[in-house]
Amino acid sequence: MRISSILFLLCFAFSLFQAKAQNHQQRSESLDVQHYRFEITINDDNDRIAGKTTILIRFLKAGSEIQLDLDAFDFSSGKGMNVEKVFANSAELKFIQTKKQLLINTGKEINAGETLELTIEYSGVPADGLIIDQNRYGDRTFFGDNWPNRAHFWLPVVDHPSDKATLEFVVKAPGHYKVVSSGKLVEEKKLGNRQKLTHWQENVPLSTKVMVFGAADFVVGNDTVWNQIPVNSWVFKENREKGFHNYRYGTKALEYFSASIGPYSYEKLAHVQSKTRYGGMENAGCIFYNENSAISDKSQEDLFAHEVAHQWFGNSATEENWHHVWLSEGFATYLTHVYNQHFYGEEMFRNGLKKDRARVIGYFHRHPAPIIDTTVTEYIRLLNANSYQKASWFLHMLRHKLGDDVFFAGLRNYYREYQNKTALTSDFRKVMEETSGENLESFFDQWLRQAGHPVIDWSWQQTSDKTIEINIKQTQKQAFFSFPLEVKLDYKNGGSATFRINVSDSTTQQVLQVSGNIRDIELDPEVKLLFEAVK
Numbered sequence: 001m002r003i004s005s006i007l008f009l010l011c012f013a014f015s016l017f018q019a020k021a022q023n024h025q026q027r028s029e030s031l032d033v034q035h036y037r038f039e040i041t042i043n044d045d046n047d048r049i050a051g052k053t054t055i056l057i058r059f060l061k062a063g064s065e066i067q068l069d070l071d072a073f074d075f076s077s078g079k080g081m082n083v084e085k086v087f088a089n090s091a092e093l094k095f096i097q098t099k100k101q102l103l104i105n106t107g108k109e110i111n112a113g114e115t116l117e118l119t120i121e122y123s124g125v126p127a128d129g130l131i132i133d134q135n136r137y138g139d140r141t142f143f144g145d146n147w148p149n150r151a152h153f154w155l156p157v158v159d160h161p162s163d164k165a166t167l168e169f170v171v172k173a174p175g176h177y178k179v180v181s182s183g184k185l186v187e188e189k190k191l192g193n194r195q196k197l198t199h200w201q202e203n204v205p206l207s208t209k210v211m212v213f214g215a216a217d218f219v220v221g222n223d224t225v226w227n228q229i230p231v232n233s234w235v236f237k238e239n240r241e242k243g244f245h246n247y248r249y250g251t252k253a254l255e256y257f258s259a260s261i262g263p264y265s266y267e268k269l270a271h272v273q274s275k276t277r278y279g280g281m282e283n284a285g286c287i288f289y290n291e292n293s294a295i296s297d298k299s300q301e302d303l304f305a306h307e308v309a310h311q312w313f314g315n316s317a318t319e320e321n322w323h324h325v326w327l328s329e330g331f332a333t334y335l336t337h338v339y340n341q342h343f344y345g346e347e348m349f350r351n352g353l354k355k356d357r358a359r360v361i362g363y364f365h366r367h368p369a370p371i372i373d374t375t376v377t378e379y380i381r382l383l384n385a386n387s388y389q390k391a392s393w394f395l396h397m398l399r400h401k402l403g404d405d406v407f408f409a410g411l412r413n414y415y416r417e418y419q420n421k422t423a424l425t426s427d428f429r430k431v432m433e434e435t436s437g438e439n440l441e442s443f444f445d446q447w448l449r450q451a452g453h454p455v456i457d458w459s460w461q462q463t464s465d466k467t468i469e470i471n472i473k474q475t476q477k478q479a480f481f482s483f484p485l486e487v488k489l490d491y492k493n494g495g496s497a498t499f500r501i502n503v504s505d506s507t508t509q510q511v512l513q514v515s516g517n518i519r520d521i522e523l524d525p526e527v528k529l530l531f532e533a534v535k
Ligand SMILES: [Zn+2]
Pocket: 282, 306, 310, 328, 329, 332
């Protein structure tokens, strides 16, 4: 076929579809995926997967087009997905593939409120999203690794956290693989020809970022049931002993966060040794940990607490848009500190916060940006000290502003309201305002939407036996912050006293009444403020 006739056919094909692709907003207003059934066949000869995905879509607006995300086959790399057939009610539908999308014409207008079930048959070698690689023992493994929006490299989906759907993974694999995914195991059966089918079903809606399966020569252990939730560990067969030992925290964080936040959302909790590119990936009810986690001599407890905390925040109450990812990472980071505070005490808690504070300050000097940074378009770049440590510090300061009881009641209310849904920062703020009865707008804005932190230059002098004077100056180039600063005064003859100074201007001068000579003053002795002191 000559190039001109290809062009003609392409033009003809496009004429069946709207001239312009929808943006995220337009698409989310026109359709809502209800359910995915992913049938995937994997093999031991090559990295090609065969997929058959059945999608139940509800139309929010009348229309005849469906725009899904799917990475198309690319001749130069030999990777990508080639769609062979799309059909609904056994009638074939017209479709075209662009580089990143699959556009389907339903053939007739579907009314708003109606649903359509369509099936897509496709195959190819995933360029990303499904990691097909040998583990450290040379065994072949398959691990979905979708964060942030890498599901479309191997699955036809609406690859955005705002569109949650229930799902099934039906994986056909050579019989030696054990396959794990979210939800309940529906069926595991031999197919003949040494093949095996494993069918998992998740009845709680998830975002695509946490919809995966893993296949490897796993051994499964640490089986337990907590509060009717099955919990177990999946590790490579060579790591049976060390892996089960390292993964022994299976239920500890589950119990703790269930008690302190609210009921766990999913049917089970599997802890899985994997090839995820991340330290851990919080896939819903089926957490993937890095390969070394099952062999390391270092405690994996923080990692476990972080990923388990995500089951509440990130997976169940999900950020509706990427720029609000702090609602996921900031929460998991802070709740890990809170977990450590509960189980291991104040010193460990404060040391963790101090370490994070140093990271936030260091990061700011390299990348001066706010936590909610709408200039970021490459979402992987949102995995930074702002989304994690600074957002964790934001929650820590919010806790001190509101007090423990109100703060944790607010978290519970937020979870209750947005469980299995999606939320924006404004939704979280609204819940915290309703819980506390306080207007939190300026507090949220200065810490989440303004770059930087207070950089404090300070001095003090004893002005009499009964008074000292403290001068505090905010020296950052960015806008001034408004915050309470605690200062601890140590007396020369022993003893100490702590005062709180409200700072909101560039300079604050405060005279404090004392009862003797002061030896030294410490700012923020209880690690409650994100700030930097001028040396
Ligand atoms: Zn995380």
